Amino acid sequence: LYVISADQLGTGTFDFATLRQLEITPGVQKLLFLGFFVAFAIKAPLFPFHTWLPDAGAQSPTGGAILLVGVLDKVGTFGLIRYCIPLFPKASSYFAPMVLALAVIGIFYGALLAIGQRDMKRLVAYTSLAHFGFIALGTFALTSQGGTGAVLYMVNHGLSTGLLFLVVGFLVARRGSRDVGAYGGMAQVTPVLAGVFLIAGLSSLALPGLNSFVSEFLVLVGTFTRYRALAIVATCGMVLAAIYILYLYQRTMTGPLVHEEARGVLDLSVREKIVVAPMVVLIIALGVYPKPLIDIIRPTVTATFVDVGHTDPAPTAPVNASQAGGHS
Template sequence: MHNVALVVLILIPLLGSIAVFSLPAGQNQAAKVTALGVSLLTVVYTGALAIAYDTSATAPRFQFQGSWNWIKSLGVHFAFGVDGIAFVLVGMSVILVPCVVLASWNSFDSAEGSEEADEKPRSVKTFFGLLLLLEFFMVGVFVVTDVFLFYVFFEAMLVPMYFIIGFFGGPRRQYAAMKFFLYSLVGGLLMLASVIGLYITSGQSTFAFTDLIGTIPDNATQKWLFLGFFIAFAIKAPLVPFHTWLPDAGSEAPAGGAAILVGVLDKVGTFGFLRYCLPLFPAASKWFAPTVLVLSVVGILYAAFVAIGQRDMKRLVSYTSIAHFGYIGIGIFAFTTQGGTGAVFYMVNHGLSTGVLFIVIGMLITRGKSRQIADYAGTAKITPRLGGAFLLAGLSAIALPGMSTFISEFLVLVGTFTRHKTIAVLATLGIVLAAIYILYLYQRTMQGPVIDKVKKFKDLNKRELCAVAPLLALIIFLGVYPKPVLDVINPAVQATLHDVGVTDPLPASVHGGVK
């Protein structure tokens, strides 16, 4: 198989990154234009693949497959292919990157453009080069179908994000970057041990994902291998209690970096649950499912309560993301088509929603030079466009009907309720708590008497509007008409559940409950 479609997709941002890094020092405008052009080209190319993607019932599970030998003696290949789960996450990722490029356009030109009051100008070329390099690894981790190659991309993502946080973040950026790196590195080492164990115990002499499904019949072995993958993915997601790195990394990263970190990188964890943990270790997945469900619902409630008490805007949004990942967790481990489809759609919607929320908060912080909620009031009266974008982003975060997040949250809760009623009811309480912390954030910063500092603020300009408008438009469009995305996701979720050996619960009438 030598289909190069996905190879071209990942090479576009890689070559763009090399081009940006190769620019002479001081060519800031050229670096920005190159990054924007490359990221938009990636979007266009992904759109062309979307048109060619086959959603019919007879379509193969993985499409655009290509495979080339890498380490022949070990059965390692440069193997690529996408199912519906991976493809929608690729689409979300590439759409978010040009929005981040536009939002970060002037962020590192001067101290005035920085988010923090004590910031100094940083290398513009370095930031945008790292951003494109990160896009290369993000897309790559979703499209590879060789387990060893997945591990390589999984670990390599740490490097550009580490430097984005450590070079361009807030006052505690070095601490946050190191904490992020160490947590992820430990998880990666555990996964490497399981990758090696999977290769040895499968007896297949290959790392091809599809060839490894169903090769570990021993339940005890499955459980140990499952744990290595699961802990790595739970740290990346992050799932409580592996979450403590995210509030620091999310609050100290620059707004654009935080949007990518929480919007895309964290989805690699939940993607890993679906792609690797469930199909490769079905018996272990079912055995550990009750524990994961409990951890997920605890994360929803715990993170929501902690978010209510936050005074730092970026830290608050980071905690809200931990709560949202709890919903994704229960959707995945409910083992229903509705729950799984809702979980994947939740990943997409959370990336769009949290991405735009971080971007808008970054624009506010750039104007006010503070992340503290108490340092703002009445902003919407002076900057109505900024206030409107903030409101729409906030409403998407609380899954208001009409927003795409509502569809995904509804599917997750319905799919969970059919198997685990108590878990679904407890998770529903998180919706009420979400309304409290988001509306609190909006009311304190955007409403009330206008303070003196806010009177000097400028409203969103055309570039900033172009950064947030596509994300908000997608959130509203998919809230009204989610069918195109759900049609892509459904077959892949059904194939995953088939690998696990589970089917949807029968309606109550079949059991004699309703006649």
Template sequence: MSFPWLTVLWAIPLVGAAIIVVMPATARGFVKYAGIAVSLGVLAVAVVLAVHFDPAGAQYQFVEDHPWIPSFGTGYILGLDGIALALVVLTAVLVPVLLLAGWNDAADVSALSGRSTHIYVALTLAVEGMVLISLVALDVLLFYVFFEAMLIPMYFLIGGFGGSRGESSRAAVKFLLYNLFGGLVMLAAVVGLYVVTAGSDAFAAGTFDFRAIVSAVSSGELDVSPAILNALFLGFMFAFAIKAPLWPFHRWLPDAAVESTPATAVLMMAVVDKVGTFGMLRYCLQLFPEPSTLFRPFIITLAVIGIVYGAIVAIGQTDVMRLIAYTSISHFGFIILGIFVMTSQGQSGSTLYMVNHGISTAALFLLAGFLVSRRGSRLIAAYGGVQKVAPVLAGTFLVAGLATLSLPGLAPFISEFLVLIGTFTRYPVFAVVASTALVLSAIYILWLYQRMMTGPVKEGNGEVRDLLPREIAVVAPLIALLLVLGVYPKPALDIINPAVNHTLTTINQQDPAPRVAEGPVR
């Protein structure tokens, strides 16, 4: 298809954000509807891309290749593979849901002179546009520019629209400093990659063309010292590990999630942070296959520690929002584990996990946010007996919680199962240790539900209202997706699997041969 679909995909939210900012201050109600209309336009384009994407076709489709800064060897190069498509659809589905969930989040902020609604909606759309162009960029410098740029609107969403102004500002600064530091290290690696290509006989001049560099790496034409490649890999990996986040680079996440509005926290954990794991799968593995293999045991060790650590710390939380934030650290450990075991089951499960985690976390965090907004407290101990006064809220909370603990029949189970199977074929000990999170997640979710939703109605909970029609409209599609993908994940895996196989072929990795124990013939 010659139409520039990928440009339209990311341009719609960014242009929409610019238009919304300049709308009259009196058009607050219209701005909310306009933001949802723009995000639905993005979803429509994403659906077109998904319908016309051919899993058996070329690795990158809908490619656009135009000069950008020729003297620097960088171009405006876009392309879509199955892995990116899965995350594009996730982003396009979640943003209109989050705008609807955050319908009343843009409380007037005096510093914004009555334009807080405009700014809130525009910043959310700006984040969406920057995430989308990061997912479809096939030029390393183009990717880096928007990988860093998305931090700015996220910073203002966290700091400007969170709960306590002082605490949310501190959380926003912490978020920004962590990620900017990782980005600076990555910038040095990006520059180093350009220098390496400029000095290689494989290229007439330095280049940032991802496809050309990967081709030279896989063919052995890029003759570079292993020590240099290791350093470049670590530069990329460090930035992605902070963004994801991978233990022990996770310290910014709980504060940022708790001090944000629920919709902003979901935007951060379910959409923005996925760019980090996506970067590991695309850039770290394909640009640096040998360093990825060299550092694989170390990264897998950190991922497994993160899986267990996030689950254990979640059990001890007294703040419901902080508890859910720590569960995401555990889930990101599973995603990174699946990426670096370098098996087809592991990477397919990891990619599907990115999608399923986004849906399940969105459902659970938004429902917790609805409950907190009614009761005015994040403390778990303040609740009890909610299922008697708000049965729909409690029931949907239970489904979202069961999805978070990967109950069979709900979407995250398939992805977690694939990650564990893919890990077991290569690292059985790590798979066994990671499996302990299944028990730990059951403890923190079921205990959370018991304390908050069951038993007698505690004082102050008697007036808790059940879900409103707008809130049901937010939660219903998320619950439906958890059920559908839990029972029938084949359409998603049919798109993801060919892209994973391309990646494994590019980095010259194969699934381990099945090991059969030898014994006496009877």
């Protein structure tokens, strides 16, 4: 980009506003888009550039995993919206079907791998792969609803996955094991911890009334207006989210038998309750009333797409003539 700006302007620049005004040929635009996209897709991560995620999530300390998967990986998806689409609008439209296909594959691939995990931290890491599939889906649907849902999903994913990693960290600290088989019937011993775990899990699977539902719904509605088949397939992927979360909760928290070595485990301390309380409150509050965040996100996302010529598709449902006359 610097070389192209030097060629066109006489002096090279890294100024974003100036770079957006460059006249880049379609072929070069596609190559530059791919360069940026692959870098941001690795950072996010998106399928098939995700291979570092499960190892990093599983081996990091709990605090590091929360920062990595709950916060820092949003840099990748932010970069897709902030840089790839504005700098390379034609290339974004050209590669959108490819990115959407990878996003849908990632939703199913991440969910299926999460279902089969026995390591709880790896399981939570794989759920992030599925969630980032939804974020990429909303971003490259190139609609205001999809884009708004994608950005909102970044916030909500940080809350739900951050809380999941925190709860798993509490369990590992108490039992010294990440293996799902080392637990069972924990709700009888640690009811408060089990309740927080359930809220975090239900948020991750996008239960209506909790924060992730609103963002996932906006992503799917925004995608449906332009790519109906992909939206329908992605909706089916939501079923898998219910499986991996509820299956994990069932194996660790429920059941009549408490694992022998877990009988003396302590419930959440006052300090731990203070740590999780704000996240639980935000998960519920944003599920019931997400409007303040949406009002901040929607204008910026819409302006970004409109600036590069991506407008929402016209409604396909016919308008009743008598209703139209009445409204006029």
